[in-house]
Amino acid sequence: MNFQELLKKRRSIRNFQKKEVPIEVITDIIKEACLAPSARHSQPWRFSVITHKDTIKRLSDESKKNILAGIAVNPDSPHKAYEAAMHNERFNVFWNAPCLVFIYGPKKHDYLDCDCALAAAYLMFAATERGLGTCWIGLGSHIENPELRKEIGLTEDDRIVAPIIIGYPKSIPEPRDRAEPEVVFISS
Numbered sequence: 001m002n003f004q005e006l007l008k009k010r011r012s013i014r015n016f017q018k019k020e021v022p023i024e025v026i027t028d029i030i031k032e033a034c035l036a037p038s039a040r041h042s043q044p045w046r047f048s049v050i051t052h053k054d055t056i057k058r059l060s061d062e063s064k065k066n067i068l069a070g071i072a073v074n075p076d077s078p079h080k081a082y083e084a085a086m087h088n089e090r091f092n093v094f095w096n097a098p099c100l101v102f103i104y105g106p107k108k109h110d111y112l113d114c115d116c117a118l119a120a121a122y123l124m125f126a127a128t129e130r131g132l133g134t135c136w137i138g139l140g141s142h143i144e145n146p147e148l149r150k151e152i153g154l155t156e157d158d159r160i161v162a163p164i165i166i167g168y169p170k171s172i173p174e175p176r177d178r179a180e181p182e183v184v185f186i187s188s
């Protein structure tokens, strides 16, 4: 697969085969994610890998609960559109994926979002190149319970930037259309 093919092949995957992702594969993908650039080469990213099904479900429930609490105090929340899904006991925000990777780091780091998002992009391409499917799950980042955070290796000084699910896809959809880029060319 050349790079252009890889760019088109990466799609958000929400339907997975019942097949584990070998831990060595996850380790290799994470190493490649760390080839991403970072501000001042600070590499603030940390990774928490969860393959325990029950823990992934508890993390989904925790995120849903906190999203609903956010909607209750702010009815204009952008999450309002997902309110019914958040109430649905059977809906797992992580789409029942066999593996979940949180990319996170110290919240005081000035470029944490940019650096972790770049690592997430690299991670998604590294996974795609190995025939895996991924999806960034913004709805899964609302993990506040201190004990649950501790269980997955996060301190109170950390912030989750990118929850990424990984698994072998049942199928890969065709690329979605993109809007034409808005570009201003300034040339002499």
Ligand SMILES: Cc1cc2nc3c(=O)[nH]c(=O)nc-3n(C[C@H](O)[C@H](O)[C@H](O)COP(=O)(O)O)c2cc1C
Pocket: 010, 011, 012, 013, 014, 135, 136, 137, 138, 139, 140, 176
């Ligand atoms: C920051 C971010 C948050 C996202 N959150 C979710 C999410 O919570 N649930 C989900 O199913 N997809 C989520 N997605 C996936 C997007 O819906 C998807 O990237 C977009 O529709 C384009 O489709 P493609 O990735 O297949 O090209 C998220 C993507 C990004 C970049």
